[in-house]
Amino acid sequence: EAAVTQSPRNKVAVTGGKVTLSCNQTNNHNNMYWYRQDTGHGLRLIHYSYGAGSTEKGDIPDGYKASRPSQENFSLILELATPSQTSVYFCASGEGDSQNTLYFGAGTRLSVL
């Protein structure tokens, strides 16, 4: 069954440290997305990609970078983690057509101390 897999599922990081969140999809979808989920804000888009080698800024990109080395993999990178980046992060894939249906992973809970 097609799936979106995130790793790690939980992460504790120190302020100023580098954090990499990984995502792998077997849906063969062109588009991939990183969202963060916070109470009162719902899901907010950080970065997305149209395919291997492409990354685009979403609505809240500051403090984050993204990398799409292949169709299947999409990483979110926090070069200098801050406590305000404590959140639950979700990766999703989609065909990128007018149907807009996204398929989400189970999430990564990140705590920055």
Added chain:
Amino acid sequence: GDSVTQTEGQVALSEEDFLTIHCNYSASGYPALFWYVQYPGEGPQFLFRASRDKEKGSSRGFEATYDKGTTSFHLRKASVQESDSAVYYCALGDYYNQGKLIFGQGTKLSIKP
């Protein structure tokens, strides 16, 4: 920019009650509208979509009708069950950037047996 507003942050009901979760949107163009559901410890799952005015989307007993006049897409279910306890997200597809979804703040539904 485009936005989605869910009026209720939390809803508490008893089994067999009628459910309404309100969703209003603001968008340029003619976006598709979505409902996603998120169970504890999981990522959001696609529930259903509607793409044009007066179109009704439905799944698992839930339904919503796209109303361009009132810019609404309210979620309804006639008789809720304890298993419906989850967080529900209304979302709209970015008309100019196919594949992007803009989410509302989410509504936590709790059902007492």
